[in-house]
Amino acid sequence: MPLNIPIALTWLRIAIIPFFVGLFYLPEALLSPPLRDAIAAWLFILAALTDWFDGWLARRWNQTSSFGAFLDPVADKLMVCAALLVLLHLDRVGSLIALVIIGREITISALREWMAQIGASSSVAVHWLGKFKTAAQMVAIPCLLHYQDWFDLPVLLIGQVLIVGAALLTVWSMLYYLKKAWPEIAART
Numbered sequence: 001m002p003l004n005i006p007i008a009l010t011w012l013r014i015a016i017i018p019f020f021v022g023l024f025y026l027p028e029a030l031l032s033p034p035l036r037d038a039i040a041a042w043l044f045i046l047a048a049l050t051d052w053f054d055g056w057l058a059r060r061w062n063q064t065s066s067f068g069a070f071l072d073p074v075a076d077k078l079m080v081c082a083a084l085l086v087l088l089h090l091d092r093v094g095s096l097i098a099l100v101i102i103g104r105e106i107t108i109s110a111l112r113e114w115m116a117q118i119g120a121s122s123s124v125a126v127h128w129l130g131k132f133k134t135a136a137q138m139v140a141i142p143c144l145l146h147y148q149d150w151f152d153l154p155v156l157l158i159g160q161v162l163i164v165g166a167a168l169l170t171v172w173s174m175l176y177y178l179k180k181a182w183p184e185i186a187a188r189t
Helices: 005-025 033-060 066-089 095-117 128-146 155-187
Strands: none
Touching: 005 033, 005 066, 033 066, 033 128, 066 095, 066 128, 095 155, 128 155
């Protein structure tokens, strides 16, 4: 297993998850809900920035590796799923939206693994739809975590609109990837 700064940043993103979730188990006497929500939102933003930064560094420093290519999306999915489960528990996101987003992540991960095994991974390579879906999620989730207005900005409303948009993009991108993979699926069924 190679260890370099990009992979260390990916491990950092994974290490943030228990602290992020643990915030919501602290008693209110120790940490008020508004402060807890703000800290959680900023931790999520930090994790999202490390996601962008580790990929940028790996490409810039020519430190890409198959392990890094495996670990990076795992870290992303773990962080997003943890945040969605927290938001579901706080009743800030609907169960259908959480199920759609988490279900898509599982489905596309399994599809990509299978396509790689049969040597057809290029047909399910990352597409702009997936990038837009990720961007919408990465803005919506901290807004929903923060919950309170910020400098008169309706953070909760922005988060609610974006998470619905992310769910729609989630379905659209999943259908796109399944359509691209369908010839291989049909040929092997």
